[in-house]
Amino acid sequence: MAPADHRLPTDTDNGLLLIISGPSGVGKTTITRGVERSIPDAVFSVSWTTRAKTDADVEGVDYHFVTDEAFEAKKAAGGFLETAGVYGKKYGTPSDWVVEQLKRGRLVILEIDVQGAIQVKRKVPEAFAIFILPPTEDELLKRLRERKRESEDQIQKRFAAARREIAAARDSGVYDAFLVNADLDATIREAVRAVERARRAVR
Numbered sequence: 001m002a003p004a005d006h007r008l009p010t011d012t013d014n015g016l017l018l019i020i021s022g023p024s025g026v027g028k029t030t031i032t033r034g035v036e037r038s039i040p041d042a043v044f045s046v047s048w049t050t051r052a053k054t055d056a057d058v059e060g061v062d063y064h065f066v067t068d069e070a071f072e073a074k075k076a077a078g079g080f081l082e083t084a085g086v087y088g089k090k091y092g093t094p095s096d097w098v099v100e101q102l103k104r105g106r107l108v109i110l111e112i113d114v115q116g117a118i119q120v121k122r123k124v125p126e127a128f129a130i131f132i133l134p135p136t137e138d139e140l141l142k143r144l145r146e147r148k149r150e151s152e153d154q155i156q157k158r159f160a161a162a163r164r165e166i167a168a169a170r171d172s173g174v175y176d177a178f179l180v181n182a183d184l185d186a187t188i189r190e191a192v193r194a195v196e197r198a199r200r201a202v203r
Protein backbone atom coordinates (compact mmCIF):
# COMPACT_ATOMS: atom_id res chain seq x y z
CA MET A 1 0.00 0.00 0.00
CA ALA A 2 1.21 3.54 -0.72
CA PRO A 3 2.34 5.56 2.29
CA ALA A 4 -0.37 7.80 3.74
CA ASP A 5 1.35 10.99 2.58
CA HIS A 6 1.55 9.82 -1.03
CA ARG A 7 -1.40 11.22 -2.99
CA LEU A 8 -3.13 8.82 -5.35
CA PRO A 9 -5.06 9.91 -8.47
CA THR A 10 -8.27 8.69 -6.83
CA ASP A 11 -7.75 10.74 -3.66
CA THR A 12 -10.17 13.57 -2.84
CA ASP A 13 -10.49 16.08 -0.01
CA ASN A 14 -13.95 14.81 0.72
CA GLY A 15 -13.20 12.46 3.65
CA LEU A 16 -15.82 12.21 6.37
CA LEU A 17 -16.24 10.03 9.44
CA LEU A 18 -19.74 8.63 9.79
CA ILE A 19 -20.80 7.16 13.14
CA ILE A 20 -23.85 4.90 13.19
CA SER A 21 -25.19 3.82 16.59
CA GLY A 22 -28.38 2.33 17.92
CA PRO A 23 -29.63 -0.31 20.33
CA SER A 24 -29.49 -3.99 19.40
CA GLY A 25 -32.54 -5.14 17.47
CA VAL A 26 -33.08 -1.81 15.75
CA GLY A 27 -31.70 -2.88 12.34
CA LYS A 28 -28.44 -0.96 12.73
CA THR A 29 -26.17 -3.46 10.96
CA THR A 30 -28.50 -3.77 7.96
CA ILE A 31 -28.73 0.01 7.73
CA THR A 32 -24.95 0.42 8.04
CA ARG A 33 -24.31 -2.09 5.26
CA GLY A 34 -27.04 -0.47 3.13
CA VAL A 35 -25.42 2.96 3.48
CA GLU A 36 -22.04 1.42 2.63
CA ARG A 37 -23.47 -0.10 -0.57
CA SER A 38 -25.29 3.10 -1.56
CA ILE A 39 -22.28 5.45 -1.39
CA PRO A 40 -19.53 4.52 -3.88
CA ASP A 41 -16.51 5.63 -1.82
CA ALA A 42 -17.84 4.41 1.55
CA VAL A 43 -15.71 1.98 3.54
CA PHE A 44 -16.60 0.13 6.74
CA SER A 45 -14.19 0.22 9.68
CA VAL A 46 -13.70 -3.31 11.02
CA SER A 47 -13.41 -3.08 14.80
CA TRP A 48 -11.29 -5.21 17.07
CA THR A 49 -13.19 -7.15 19.73
CA THR A 50 -12.48 -9.61 22.51
CA ARG A 51 -15.98 -11.10 22.28
CA ALA A 52 -16.35 -14.65 20.98
CA LYS A 53 -17.00 -15.10 17.26
CA THR A 54 -20.45 -16.52 16.46
CA ASP A 55 -21.44 -18.55 13.39
CA ALA A 56 -22.95 -15.39 11.91
CA ASP A 57 -19.63 -13.49 12.10
CA VAL A 58 -16.91 -13.41 9.46
CA GLU A 59 -13.37 -12.66 10.71
CA GLY A 60 -11.98 -9.53 9.07
CA VAL A 61 -15.39 -8.54 7.67
CA ASP A 62 -17.54 -8.04 10.77
CA TYR A 63 -14.74 -7.84 13.34
CA HIS A 64 -11.16 -8.76 14.00
CA PHE A 65 -11.55 -11.27 16.82
CA VAL A 66 -8.57 -10.93 19.15
CA THR A 67 -7.36 -12.02 22.59
CA ASP A 68 -7.49 -9.71 25.58
CA GLU A 69 -3.68 -9.49 25.50
CA ALA A 70 -3.60 -8.42 21.84
CA PHE A 71 -6.32 -5.82 22.49
CA GLU A 72 -4.55 -4.37 25.52
CA ALA A 73 -1.19 -4.25 23.67
CA LYS A 74 -2.73 -2.26 20.81
CA LYS A 75 -4.50 0.03 23.27
CA ALA A 76 -1.25 0.66 25.20
CA ALA A 77 0.47 1.53 21.89
CA GLY A 78 -2.20 4.19 21.20
CA GLY A 79 -3.59 2.16 18.32
CA PHE A 80 -7.30 2.86 18.87
CA LEU A 81 -9.33 5.93 17.94
CA GLU A 82 -11.78 4.87 20.67
CA THR A 83 -12.53 1.85 22.83
CA ALA A 84 -15.53 0.69 24.82
CA GLY A 85 -16.69 -2.12 27.08
CA VAL A 86 -19.98 -3.68 26.01
CA TYR A 87 -21.50 -6.62 27.94
CA GLY A 88 -18.09 -7.21 29.60
CA LYS A 89 -16.23 -7.43 26.27
CA LYS A 90 -13.88 -4.91 24.69
CA TYR A 91 -14.37 -3.18 21.35
CA GLY A 92 -12.10 -0.70 19.59
CA THR A 93 -11.70 1.21 16.32
CA PRO A 94 -8.16 0.92 14.87
CA SER A 95 -6.97 4.46 14.23
CA ASP A 96 -4.27 4.00 11.52
CA TRP A 97 -6.65 2.51 8.99
CA VAL A 98 -9.33 5.15 9.65
CA VAL A 99 -6.85 8.05 9.30
CA GLU A 100 -5.48 6.55 6.07
CA GLN A 101 -8.97 6.19 4.54
CA LEU A 102 -9.96 9.73 5.56
CA LYS A 103 -6.83 11.05 3.86
CA ARG A 104 -7.94 9.18 0.75
CA GLY A 105 -11.16 11.20 0.89
CA ARG A 106 -13.42 8.28 1.71
CA LEU A 107 -16.58 8.11 3.78
CA VAL A 108 -15.44 5.98 6.73
CA ILE A 109 -18.29 4.27 8.57
CA LEU A 110 -17.95 3.38 12.25
CA GLU A 111 -20.70 1.20 13.73
CA ILE A 112 -20.02 1.93 17.39
CA ASP A 113 -21.88 2.53 20.63
CA VAL A 114 -22.57 5.80 22.47
CA GLN A 115 -19.42 5.57 24.65
CA GLY A 116 -17.33 5.31 21.48
CA ALA A 117 -19.24 8.06 19.66
CA ILE A 118 -18.54 10.50 22.51
CA GLN A 119 -14.78 9.78 22.28
CA VAL A 120 -14.70 10.11 18.47
CA LYS A 121 -16.61 13.41 18.48
CA ARG A 122 -14.16 14.79 21.03
CA LYS A 123 -11.22 13.96 18.73
CA VAL A 124 -12.95 14.61 15.39
CA PRO A 125 -15.72 17.20 15.94
CA GLU A 126 -16.66 17.26 12.24
CA ALA A 127 -17.61 13.55 12.35
CA PHE A 128 -21.29 13.04 11.46
CA ALA A 129 -23.22 10.89 13.92
CA ILE A 130 -26.53 9.09 13.32
CA PHE A 131 -28.53 7.26 15.98
CA ILE A 132 -31.13 4.73 14.84
CA LEU A 133 -34.32 4.53 16.91
CA PRO A 134 -37.06 1.89 16.91
CA PRO A 135 -40.57 3.18 15.97
CA THR A 136 -41.74 2.39 19.53
CA GLU A 137 -40.39 0.53 22.56
CA ASP A 138 -43.00 -2.21 22.05
CA GLU A 139 -41.75 -2.67 18.50
CA LEU A 140 -38.16 -3.02 19.73
CA LEU A 141 -39.16 -5.69 22.25
CA LYS A 142 -41.05 -7.51 19.49
CA ARG A 143 -37.99 -7.40 17.18
CA LEU A 144 -35.66 -8.66 19.91
CA ARG A 145 -38.04 -11.60 20.48
CA GLU A 146 -38.33 -12.32 16.75
CA ARG A 147 -34.56 -12.79 16.44
CA LYS A 148 -35.04 -15.96 18.53
CA ARG A 149 -31.38 -15.80 19.56
CA GLU A 150 -31.83 -15.58 23.31
CA SER A 151 -33.89 -16.62 26.33
CA GLU A 152 -36.68 -14.29 27.57
CA ASP A 153 -34.43 -13.31 30.47
CA GLN A 154 -31.64 -12.25 28.10
CA ILE A 155 -34.15 -10.47 25.86
CA GLN A 156 -35.38 -8.43 28.86
CA LYS A 157 -31.76 -7.52 29.72
CA ARG A 158 -31.10 -6.38 26.14
CA PHE A 159 -34.35 -4.43 26.17
CA ALA A 160 -33.37 -2.64 29.40
CA ALA A 161 -29.89 -1.97 27.95
CA ALA A 162 -31.48 -0.62 24.75
CA ARG A 163 -33.61 1.83 26.75
CA ARG A 164 -30.51 3.01 28.63
CA GLU A 165 -28.57 3.35 25.34
CA ILE A 166 -31.34 5.52 23.82
CA ALA A 167 -31.39 7.75 26.91
CA ALA A 168 -27.57 8.00 26.90
CA ALA A 169 -27.61 8.93 23.20
CA ARG A 170 -30.10 11.76 23.80
CA ASP A 171 -28.12 13.04 26.81
CA SER A 172 -24.73 12.83 25.06
CA GLY A 173 -25.41 15.69 22.65
CA VAL A 174 -23.14 14.06 20.03
CA TYR A 175 -25.75 12.86 17.52
CA ASP A 176 -26.48 15.03 14.49
CA ALA A 177 -29.51 12.97 13.45
CA PHE A 178 -31.93 10.54 15.09
CA LEU A 179 -33.60 8.35 12.46
CA VAL A 180 -36.64 6.22 13.28
CA ASN A 181 -36.39 2.87 11.52
CA ALA A 182 -39.97 2.04 10.54
CA ASP A 183 -38.91 0.78 7.10
CA LEU A 184 -35.35 -0.38 6.32
CA ASP A 185 -35.09 0.92 2.73
CA ALA A 186 -36.57 4.29 3.67
CA THR A 187 -34.19 4.62 6.64
CA ILE A 188 -31.18 3.78 4.45
CA ARG A 189 -32.27 6.43 1.93
CA GLU A 190 -32.73 8.98 4.73
CA ALA A 191 -29.28 8.18 6.17
CA VAL A 192 -27.67 8.53 2.72
CA ARG A 193 -29.36 11.91 2.19
CA ALA A 194 -28.18 13.13 5.62
CA VAL A 195 -24.60 12.03 4.85
CA GLU A 196 -24.66 13.74 1.43
CA ARG A 197 -25.80 16.98 3.08
CA ALA A 198 -23.07 16.71 5.72
CA ARG A 199 -20.41 16.15 3.05
CA ARG A 200 -21.51 19.20 1.06
CA ALA A 201 -21.34 21.23 4.30
CA VAL A 202 -17.72 20.26 5.17
CA ARG A 203 -16.35 20.60 1.64
Ligand code: 5GP
Binds near residue numbers: 083091
Ligand atom coordinates in the same frame (compact mmCIF):
# COMPACT_ATOMS: atom_id res chain seq x y z
P1 5GP B 1 -22.11 -6.90 18.86
O1 5GP B 1 -21.19 -7.67 19.76
O2 5GP B 1 -23.55 -7.22 19.10
O3 5GP B 1 -21.70 -7.02 17.41
O4 5GP B 1 -21.93 -5.36 19.21
C1 5GP B 1 -22.26 -4.87 20.49
C2 5GP B 1 -22.23 -3.34 20.50
O5 5GP B 1 -20.88 -2.88 20.36
C3 5GP B 1 -23.01 -2.68 19.37
O6 5GP B 1 -23.73 -1.58 19.92
C4 5GP B 1 -21.93 -2.19 18.43
O7 5GP B 1 -22.34 -1.06 17.70
C5 5GP B 1 -20.83 -1.84 19.40
N1 5GP B 1 -19.49 -1.82 18.79
C6 5GP B 1 -18.99 -2.63 17.82
N2 5GP B 1 -17.73 -2.30 17.51
C7 5GP B 1 -17.42 -1.24 18.29
C8 5GP B 1 -16.25 -0.42 18.44
O8 5GP B 1 -15.22 -0.59 17.79
N3 5GP B 1 -16.32 0.58 19.35
C9 5GP B 1 -17.43 0.82 20.11
N4 5GP B 1 -17.40 1.84 20.95
N5 5GP B 1 -18.54 0.07 20.01
C10 5GP B 1 -18.53 -0.93 19.11
